[in-house]
Amino acid sequence: MKKLEERILKDGIVRSGNVLKVDSFINHQMDMELFEEMAKEWKRLFAGKPINKILTIEASGIGIAAIVAKEFGVPVVFAKKSMSINLDYDNYCTQIQSFTHGKVYDVIVSRKFLGPEDHVLIIDDFLANGCALLGLLNLVNVAGAVVEGIGVAVEKGFQKGGDMIREKGIQLESLAIVESMDEENGTIIFREQ
Amino acid sequence: MKKLEERILKDGIVRSGNVLKVDSFINHQMDMELFEEMAKEWKRLFAGKPINKILTIEASGIGIAAIVAKEFGVPVVFAKKSMSINLDYDNYCTQIQSFTHGKVYDVIVSRKFLGPEDHVLIIDDFLANGCALLGLLNLVNVAGAVVEGIGVAVEKGFQKGGDMIREKGIQLESLAIVESMDEENGTIIFREQ
Numbered sequence: 262m263k264k265l266e267e268r269i270l271k272d273g274i275v276r277s278g279n280v281l282k283v284d285s286f287i288n289h290q291m292d293m294e295l296f297e298e299m300a301k302e303w304k305r306l307f308a309g310k311p312i313n314k315i316l317t318i319e320a321s322g323i324g325i326a327a328i329v330a331k332e333f334g335v336p337v338v339f340a341k342k343s344m345s346i347n348l349d350y351d352n353y354c355t356q357i358q359s360f361t362h363g364k365v366y367d368v369i370v371s372r373k374f375l376g377p378e379d380h381v382l383i384i385d386d387f388l389a390n391g392c393a394l395l396g397l398l399n400l401v402n403v404a405g406a407v408v409e410g411i412g413v414a415v416e417k418g419f420q421k422g423g424d425m426i427r428e429k430g431i432q433l434e435s436l437a438i439v440e441s442m443d444e445e446n447g448t449i450i451f452r453e454q
Numbered sequence: 455m456k457k458l459e460e461r462i463l464k465d466g467i468v469r470s471g472n473v474l475k476v477d478s479f480i481n482h483q484m485d486m487e488l489f490e491e492m493a494k495e496w497k498r499l500f501a502g503k504p505i506n507k508i509l510t511i512e513a514s515g516i517g518i519a520a521i522v523a524k525e526f527g528v529p530v531v532f533a534k535k536s537m538s539i540n541l542d543y544d545n546y547c548t549q550i551q552s553f554t555h556g557k558v559y560d561v562i563v564s565r566k567f568l569g570p571e572d573h574v575l576i577i578d579d580f581l582a583n584g585c586a587l588l589g590l591l592n593l594v595n596v597a598g599a600v601v602e603g604i605g606v607a608v609e610k611g612f613q614k615g616g617d618m619i620r621e622k623g624i625q626l627e628s629l630a631i632v633e634s635m636d637e638e639n640g641t642i643i644f645r646e647q
Binding site for chain 2: 284285286289290291292293294296297319320323324326327328330331334335336337338339341370371373374
């Protein structure tokens with residue numbers, strides 16, 4: 262999506278360790294006009310799919326997911342992170358390794374809000390190694406729901422997450438795929454889509 | 455707001471310890487149609503105020519704040535919780551006591567996204583003892599920004615948070631104020647507004 266790529270070039274900041282900061286418009290301060298255009302693009306890309314629920318994970322996915330849900334006219338469910346083992350039988354639970362924080366989280370969704378009747382579009386802000394999305398896919402599978410697709414704002418194409426998900430045959434729509442970044446001069450190269 | 459009160463009566467669940475669960479439409483699964491009507495109501499209640507930014511705190515405030523920001527045509531900034539002491543000079547930091555989890559959190563907002571030029575509407579899903587909102591007020595004060603008002607979905611009127619905020623002379627608009635709840639028979643009484 263041209264507009265997102267342009268915004269990343271304008272306001273994204275490349276830091277050491279292949280870190281791309283987009284906190285001025287995506288994951289700390291959030292630009293609703295941009296989110297609306299992203300939501301419209303996903304509506305186009307997933308047209309015809311019987312999506313009845315948006316699934317995301319706290320915290321930075323929630324803002325985008327809310328605007329997407331509004332565009333699709335369906336509710337959002339956000340998976341909750343928990344550092345404690347949750348044995349509540351009312352929840353589906355999976356574990357996610359966070360590379361950013363070097364921890365393993367339990368991630369839960371209430372059984373009330375995900376089940377075999379659901380056709381789910383998963384939304385998140387970032388895709389790098391794919392741990393968070395694989396955790397969400399696992400929750401959807403355990404719930405017996407159907408994954409209709411995954412929408413990601415920014416994919417780091419040089420990490421393995423995107424390929425792992427595409428190999429599963431899931432429709433993954435990343436609105437910007439960063440092929441490479443250069444910390445020295447701040448350049449960012451996107452994959453042609 | 456009648457529609458929110460009716461929804462709480464229909465789908466809210468009263469639990470022991472004065473717990474009101476609204477997780478099927480507000481803070482786990484989120485109903486975007488309801489959020490839009492809430493956003494329109496706050497737009498009406500805060501009409502004429504020079505609001506240029508919505509501030510909330512992760513995680514469950516973000517969904518509502520995103521829809522409110524869209525209605526107002528301004529960005530959202532969400533404060534981030536951190537269990538570790540954050541000495542980054544680029545952030546404003548305050549501490550919030552969580553009664554739900556029995557912990558003290560550091561809560562941070564980047565200095566880049568809050569400053570003396572900002573006229574802020576604070577949005578959150580719940581107001582009980584007021585700790586989270588007082589923390590956000592503190593962040594806004596430290597940043598030298600102006601609080602134009604606070605919008606809360608559900609206030610527990612029998613806890614002290616609402617009074618503490620109103621005593622500061624801040625315009626607080628809670629769309630539903632629960633005056634009392636009865637766990638035995640599940641009844642909920644709202645304050646007349």
